Amino acid sequence: MLKKGQTSAAYLFLAPFLITIGIFFFYAFARAIYYSLTDFNLFNTPKLIGIKPYTDVLADPLFQRALANSLVFAVITTTLQTVGALLMAVALNNKIRGMAFFRSAWYMPSITSSVVITLIFLWLFQRRGVANYAITQWQAYLPYTLTLIGVLIAAQVVQVLWERSRGLPAGWFDPALAVISLLIALAVTAILSWTGVLSVRDVAPYDFQYFSDRWISLGGVQILSIPMLVIIIQNTFTTIPTLMLFFLAGLQNIPGTLYEAADIDGATPAQKLMNVTVPMLRPVTFYVITVGLIGTMKMFDQVAVIGSAAPQSTLITLAYYVYxxxxxxxxxxxxxAAAAAIVLAAIILVMVFLQRRFISSDAV
Known part of the structure; x- marks a missing residue:
């Protein structure tokens, strides 16, 4: 137990933090609740009008679209980044030469400014951007690609069947045979190209407008816009490395004896992942999903940077609606705006509560 003098010293050291959180959280939150019950518009003296701002917000079609966009974005992005971070952590947890370099390289997107990343993606997905150029080249060189894949598969099948006919235990994905099959496929493709059998197709430039009013619909209901899909790809790309660190730390705390027992039982890598790794990482997974849901529900900067480059309804989120x-x-x-902010806070609290209620944070 702290003595009287020690308590005063503790509060003194905590004072900067307590003052900051008191002003920028508790006071700001209380003031937002107050404004959400008034007719405040920045220039008038606030007067209490009850819950009318909440009814107006809930009836606003733009708010409804922002709510739908935020929920779809949060669910899809959190799922993708959680699964991707787990798989990346498992891959980077191996002790091989050069792994420190790969870990640092994979983490680079997370420390790069989100504004810069958004501008890069905005450039990549322009009508004459890299994405459309890559698709155009893919269509032009499709004969080469199909030939390479076809010969690769045929050569692999022939080699495996030949080895098995000799009584050798050859697998369909045997790496040694795959290398030989790849060399054969490259040689055949090169010969066909040199003889003129294969040639580059003359195709028109692929012209797709990613930042337009295009939607993925289900039963006539607009679920996900193409501009929002671009932001999902960007957000997943930039957040996976950060979440990967949490999984990587959790992996290093899993006893190696569990994997040794699984090896003795003849478990495959996929079985070890699902039956050992995933259950033991449940506390980390709970934290990653919680952080992911909170972060995605508050997503703002990418939408703000893209701005008028895409129709407002395709990208607007609850945070951007408040802004x-x-x-x-x-x-x-x-x-x-204050009412919308309170609704956003309530939704995040409910999502975290439901996750805590139905997803255990304890390892098995």
Missing amino acids: TNTFKAGAAPVNM
Whole structure:
């Protein structure tokens, strides 16, 4: 137990943190709740009007679209980044030469400015960007690709059948035979190209507008816009390395005897992953999913950077809805922005509570 003098010293050291959180969290949150019950528009004296701002927000079609976009984005991105981070951590947990370099290289996207990454992706997915250029080249060189894959598969099948006919235990994915099959496929493709049997196709440039009002629909309901799909790809690419570190730390705490027992039982790598790794990483997985859901529900910067490059309804999220209603030109409906912010906070709390209720954070 701390003595009186020690307690005063502890509060003194905690004072900067307590003051900061008191002003920028508790006071700000209380003020947001107050504004959400008034008619405040930045220029008038707030007057209490009850829950009308909440009813106005819930009836706003733009808020409904922002809510749908945020939920779809959160579910898809959190799922992709959690699975990707786990698989990357498993791959980088091996003790091989040069692994420190690969770990550092994989982590680079996470320490790069999100604004810079967004601008790069905005450039990649322009009508004449790298994405459309790559698809155009793929279509032009499709005969080469199909020939290479076809000869590779045929050579592998012939080699495996030949080895098995000799009584040797050859597998369909035997790496040694795969190397020989690849060399054969490359040689056949090169000969066919040199003799003129294969040639590059003359195709028109692929012209797809990624930042347009295009949607993936289900039963006539717009589920996911193509611009939002681009942001999902970007966000997954930049957040997987950070979440990978948590899984990597968890992997290094799993007793090696569990994997040795699985090896004795003849478990495959996939079986060890599902029956040993995943259950033992349950506390880390709980934390990663929680952080992922909170972060994706508050996603703002990518939408703000893209701005008018895409239609507003395709990209707007709850955080961006709050921002646009707060800083509109003229008398901004701050009360609606505050109400939307409280709704966003409530949704995040409910999501975390449900996850805590139905997903155990204890390792088996």
